[in-house]
Amino acid sequence: MSEITKDFSKFSGSSDAYSDLRRNAIDAFGQLGFPTVNHEEWKYTNLKDVVTHALAFSGLNGTGKSTSEDVVKFSIAGKDAHILVFENGIYNEKLSAGTIDDVGIKVMNLASAMELNEVKQHLGKVASFEKESFVALNTAYIQDGVFIHLAKKAVIEKPVHIIYINTSEDSGHVYTVRNLIVAEEGSKAVITESYHSLNTRCSGLTNSVTEVVVGKNANVELVKAQLESENTSHISFTQAIQERDSIFDTVTVTLGGKLVRNNLHIRLADVNCTSHLFGLYLLDGEQLVDNHTLVDHAMPHCYSNELYKGVIDDKATGVFNGKIFVRQDAQKTNAYQSNKNILLSDEAQMNTKPQLEIFADDVKCTHGATTGQLDDEALFYLRARGIGERSARTLLNIAFAADVLNNIKSEELRNNLQSLAEAKLMK
Numbered sequence: 001m002s003e004i005t006k007d008f009s010k011f012s013g014s015s016d017a018y019s020d021l022r023r024n025a026i027d028a029f030g031q032l033g034f035p036t037v038n039h040e041e042w043k044y045t046n047l048k049d050v051v052t053h054a055l056a057f058s059g060l061n062g063t064g065k066s067t068s069e070d071v072v073k074f075s076i077a078g079k080d081a082h083i084l085v086f087e088n089g090i091y092n093e094k095l096s097a098g099t100i101d102d103v104g105i106k107v108m109n110l111a112s113a114m115e116l117n118e119v120k121q122h123l124g125k126v127a128s129f130e131k132e133s134f135v136a137l138n139t140a141y142i143q144d145g146v147f148i149h150l151a152k153k154a155v156i157e158k159p160v161h162i163i164y165i166n167t168s169e170d171s172g173h174v175y176t177v178r179n180l181i182v183a184e185e186g187s188k189a190v191i192t193e194s195y196h197s198l199n200t201r202c203s204g205l206t207n208s209v210t211e212v213v214v215g216k217n218a219n220v221e222l223v224k225a226q227l228e229s230e231n232t233s234h235i236s237f238t239q240a241i242q243e244r245d246s247i248f249d250t251v252t253v254t255l256g257g258k259l260v261r262n263n264l265h266i267r268l269a270d271v272n273c274t275s276h277l278f279g280l281y282l283l284d285g286e287q288l289v290d291n292h293t294l295v296d297h298a299m300p301h302c303y304s305n306e307l308y309k310g311v312i313d314d315k316a317t318g319v320f321n322g323k324i325f326v327r328q329d330a331q332k333t334n335a336y337q338s339n340k341n342i343l344l345s346d347e348a349q350m351n352t353k354p355q356l357e358i359f360a361d362d363v364k365c366t367h368g369a370t371t372g373q374l375d376d377e378a379l380f381y382l383r384a385r386g387i388g389e390r391s392a393r394t395l396l397n398i399a400f401a402a403d404v405l406n407n408i409k410s411e412e413l414r415n416n417l418q419s420l421a422e423a424k425l426m427k
Contacts, residue, residue, distance in 0.1 A: 008026050026140040034133055066165050078412035078413060082156075086109075088166060111143060122182055124211075126212070127211045128239075150189055159413075178210075183220050185218060190410065192224075212240035214242045220247070222248075222249070225255075235260075247273075251407055261290045264294070277306040279309070279404065280401055280405065282310070283312045285314050295324050301332045301333075311344065320354075338368055341370065344374075
């Protein structure tokens with residue numbers, strides 16, 4: 001703990017508009033500390049191997065190791081996307097398509113936008129750090145990330161693809177990513193975050209926080225693809241706040257990483273909001289992936305639908321903890337949650353905990369979870385038609401995963417992620 005504070009004192013030497021925010025955040029972390037398995041929300045996710053290193057939170061900038069060929073390889077959202085590339089959390093201008101600062105639309109790296117009023121108005125005010133250790137650390141060490149602002153009725157015609165590349169082979173390095181997305185009334189955007197490792201030796205911890213404000217009648221689609229090496233760890237927190245008549249769709253696909261924890265909180269803060277949450281995790285080896293979601297229905301006449309699916313092999317472990325919270329004023333709420341899992345080995349594990357907390361009486365809410373093996377009858381049907389056992393199992397797993405991937409609206413992004421998923425399932 002003292003090393004982290006010492007690192008912060010070197011990092012925060014200069015005074016700026018965010019000095020108080022940073023200091024309050026590091027003070028909050030000092031009170032919270034790192035979560036342990038004794039914390040109910042971290043019961044199945046042991047961070048011992050992640051946080052016992054001599055962690056370094058500053059001093060590692062983009063190394064220049066990434067090339068244009070790497071960017072092409074990582075461009076899963078397609079050639080038509082507007083690409084911003086970050087290396088170890090720092091914007092790489094040479095490998096990016098450039099920023100957008102047009103009438104009604106701003107797409108740029110956060111470090112160059114910190115003095116804008118739109119950033120000062122929202123940064124650190126959407127994702128609260130008072131009870132979240134890694135949000136507190138992220139806020140204290142904010143360096144760079146993406147800032148996207150859409151004015152009233154603005155539409156980004158091309159999808160935005162944010163490519164994060166980890167080049168560090170230092171297991172103690174933490175690189176901080178902070179994204180702020182503000183979509184004002186009637187605006188629309190499609191955004192992809194993808195996380196990659198330059199090679200299989202890359203390690204360390206990604207600490208990512210994304211704040212999203214979805215204005216009245218705005219429509220935002222956010223896809224997150226975690227494709228890092230098997231030696232990396234990734235802890236993310238996405239907080240979205242929706243205003244009246246807005247739509248927020250999010251898809252999280254986790255294929256890589258040794259330890260991954262995804263926190264996704266969505267607050268439907270006004271009437272007639274719609275939110276879709278989809279997640280897919282394909283695990284093998286000794287991977288551990290923990291998805292924690294919270295959908296907070298604060299106002300009436302809102303709809304949310306959540307589907308998370310996992311395929312778990314070898315000694316890997318999956319965790320799902322999803323909560324739907326319906327407040328007293330949120331009458332006429334429709335909220336659905338489902339978690340489905342397939343275990344491919346006797347040593348694979350899944351810990352799932354769907355939850356409902358309902359304080360209104362005129363609602364329709366369902367939740368459920370299933371964990372099992374592949375359907376023997378379906379497997380027999382395929383094998384009876386001359387398909388080998390391994391191919392048959394792969395086909396069934398791909399079909400199982402398709403329920404999530406089919407919710408990605410971009411055909412090119414969907415096809416690329418499906419190809420990566422198929423490659424992992426065929427290993």
